[in-house]
Amino acid sequence: MENTYWLANYTGRSDFILVGIFSESKHPALLCLVIFVVFLMALSGNTILILLIHSDAHLHTPMYFFISQLSLMDMIYISVTVPKMLMDQVMGMNKISATECGIQMFLYVTLGGSEFFLLASMAYDRYVAICHPLHYPVFMNHRVLLLLASGCWFLGSVDGFLFTPITMTFPFCRSREIHHFFCEVPAVLKLSCSDTSIYEIFIYLCCVLMLLIPVTVILGSYYFILITIHRMNSAEGQKKTFATCSSHMTVVILFYGAAIYTYMLPNSYHTPEKDMMVSVFYTILTLMLNPLIYSLRNKDVMVPLKKMLNVGPVFQETIK
DSSP states (O other): OHHHHHHHHHHTOOEEEEOTTGGGOSOHHHHHHHHHHHHHHHHHHHHHHHHHHHHOGGGOSHHHHHHHHHHHHHHHHHHHHHHHHHHHHHHTOOEEEHHHHHHHHHHHHHHHHHHHHHHHHHHHHHHHHHHOGGGHHHHTOHHHHHHHHHHHHHHHHHHHHHHHHHHHTSOOOSOOEESSSSOOHHHHHTTOSSOOHHHHHHHHHHHHHHHHHHHHHHHHHHHHHHHHHHHOSOHHHHHHHHHHHHHHHHHHHHHHHHHHHHHHSOGGGOOHHHHHHHHHIIIIIHHHHHHHHHHTTOHHHHHHHHHHHTOOTTTHHHHO
8 A cells, every 4th residue: 555655656746846046045036147147158158169179270189179079068068957947947937857857967967977088088188298299199190089089978978878767767755856956966866765875885986986087097197297397498388388287177176176076075065055056166157167267368269269259459468
């Protein structure tokens, strides 16, 4: 009898309710406007960067190929969560079906995993360019670039196909309210009435592996890069190399730091409010900052950008 009641209760409600960040805000309309502006800035910034890299022959290099892939991932990433959140706020709806929730979960897990490995590929690219410049055209030829990029997308999709079906097949017989603005795995798991502890350990171990491999590549690459920079006789060369690498390391720290908090810290460190704020940071703000980090004060990008916009002296001081 109890099982029959549970089954009726479970199958009778297929929609989830996204509580979101607006319910916690004293000024939801203002917050909605701010997020919309940030969304437009992230979308336009990454789109412009992709167009510049595609149209300018001087940017047809492995480094900018990876940056264009990062911008593409960021554009899709922010489009997975923010439009739904803003539309719900404007229309006064906060429901999401189980199917939509699963699709949203799959896309953000896939893109997040892909970005982990892409950042490692970018670090390897900088290592080869700085430490083995004579062999750079051989080690980072067109075929290698395509293999690395497709490998990043493939490994990210493995994550999506692994976590999404398992998470969504747990029975959800508790409240259907997800205390989040999108279907993130930890937030959805909290609604399950079954024991998820073994699965949570599995997620933790997978995240350790997903972070350990890229972080090892990144740290190893930058260890040899720093040694090479230290040996450089040219102060200008040291400055240029350090500027290029510091941009990449800034993105790595922002993205990996948020992922470590979300998936690897014990539950005692988590509250719904903290989790949402961290997610806002790495699913919205970071994606707006990435094109600025890679283009600001970067002559390779700012010169073609000035040509594209056909503006006058405003950019000239920035480029100098």
